[in-house]
Amino acid sequence: MSSSxxxxxxxxxENVRIELYLFLKKEGYDVRVLSKGAPDSLLVETSRKEKRVLVTNDSDFRWYPNHKIYAVVWLKIPQNEVGTLIRIFNKLIKALESFSGKLIILRETDWDEKNLFTALASPSRKR
Structure with missing residues (x-):
């Protein structure tokens, strides 16, 4: 991430391990969790209005266009691999200049970066 x-x-x-939330808070990031059972529409609206990157295990959010949601990190990491999740997420934060308008598909060792509005049609950049 550049200094500017x-x-x-x-x-x-709510489907993401609490350990990731705690790690991000400890690192000084601005992190929110909505109340349990909040509808997807509220997550999408909050992401867009507050310019927040939605971090989720739910594949449904990959279908939202960039004018409806700010950005999505879709976790494709087994839930029991908390250390791996934190390590690769930290690597992602350090490597990515901007999340805006992006769909990031995060795996155990790397990620794909796509534009939200053409998430299925655009070529991905593997890290």
Whole structure:
């Protein structure tokens, strides 16, 4: 992340391990979690209005266009691999200049970066 870029703000879906939330808070990031059972529409609206990166295990959010949601990190990491999740997420934050308008598909060792509005049609950049 360049020094002129503001740090990302995150919105953690309820299906994401609490350890990631705690790690991000400890690192000084602005992180929110909505109340349990909040509808997807509220997550999408909060992401867009507050310019927050939605972090989720839910594949449904990959279908939202960039005018409806700010950014999505879709976690494709087994839930029991907390250390791996934190390590690769930290690597992602340090490597990515901007999350805006992006769909990031995060795996155990790397990620794909796509534009939200053409998430299925655009070529991905593997890290």
């Amino acid at each position: 870029t503001l740090p990302p703000r995150f919105l953690i879906d």
